[in-house]
Ligand SMILES: Nc1c(NC[C@H](O)[C@H](O)[C@H](O)CO)[nH]c(=O)[nH]c1=O
């Protein structure tokens with residue numbers, strides 16, 4: 001069953017984000033996709049009370065560099081949660097598999113090593129149309145989904 005609407009959430013169930021500081025690390029590969037993911041996340045943060053000045057954006061060359069970018073952001077910024085934004089699209093070779101697996105494992109490792117939740121906002125798609133559908137198209141915007149996850153995890157982190 002394909003993803004339905006990544007943008008849907010019940011606002012009444014989301015903590016107010018005013019006191020939290022967020023980072024968003026954005027891959028420059030497939031920018032027409034990653035920019036929409038970023039904008040979806042930023043809009044969702046603002047709609048739930050986050051202050052624009054508390055949303056820090058860094059850009060990295062590709063999804064594989066999200067790992068180091070998030071690591072450096074954790075180590076140098078005082079943040080409550082980070083979103084790693086990327087889009088990997090299957091090409092002719094197995095490179096897709098290695099990039100996707102590497103990013104997945106790397107971001108998992110950051111969540112284990114550090115006390116700042118890193119949210120996985122990396123679309124790993126077979127086609128560009130699948131990416132378009134999930135970054136503001138027919139299946140909503142995964143950036144919205146991940147911003148909501150970031151707010152919830154920032155609240156959980158306070159325990
Ligand atoms: N093919 C895609 C890449 N490839 C680049 C890697 O992410 C990395 O930047 C390079 O291997 C140097 O370390 N990256 C994406 O984000 N999306 C792709 O579709």
Ligand SMILES: CC(=O)[C@@H](O)COP(=O)(O)O
Nearest residue numbers: 089091092093095096099
């Ligand atoms: C995921 C990638 O790096 C991929 O887009 C590269 O394309 P190819 O596998 O055709 O070299």
